[in-house]
Amino acid sequence: xxxxxxxxxxxxxxxxxxxxxxxxxxxxxxxxxxxxxxxxxxxxxxxxxxxxxxxxxxxxxxxxxxxxxxxxxxxxx
Numbered sequence: 001x002x003x004x005x006x007x008x009x010x011x012x013x014x015x016x017x018x019x020x021x022x023x024x025x026x027x028x029x030x031x032x033x034x035x036x037x038x039x040x041x042x043x044x045x046x047x048x049x050x051x052x053x054x055x056x057x058x059x060x061x062x063x064x065x066x067x068x069x070x071x072x073x074x075x076x077x
Contacts, residue, residue: 028049028052028056028074029049029050029051029052030048030049031046031047031048032046032047032048032049033046033047034046034047034060045060045061045062046060046061047059047060047061048061049072056072056073056074057069057072058072
């Protein structure tokens with residue numbers, strides 16, 4: 001199994017959350033079904049987003065394994 005860097009996964013997670021928020025969600029907080037697209041491979045994973053402002057963070061799941069974002073920001077465009 002190929003491993004992806006935490007920064008790649010974190011970026012994908014945040015972009016997934018931003019896309020969902022832009023599609024009309026009330027809040028970023030909560031559990032999301034996310035995907036990471038690498039070339040022609042789509043990798044699904046669970047993403048929990050919590051906090052707001054400077055306290056925004058993401059928890060990414062791969063089965064029982066958890067990874068945490070080291071930083072996260074949200075800007076509405």
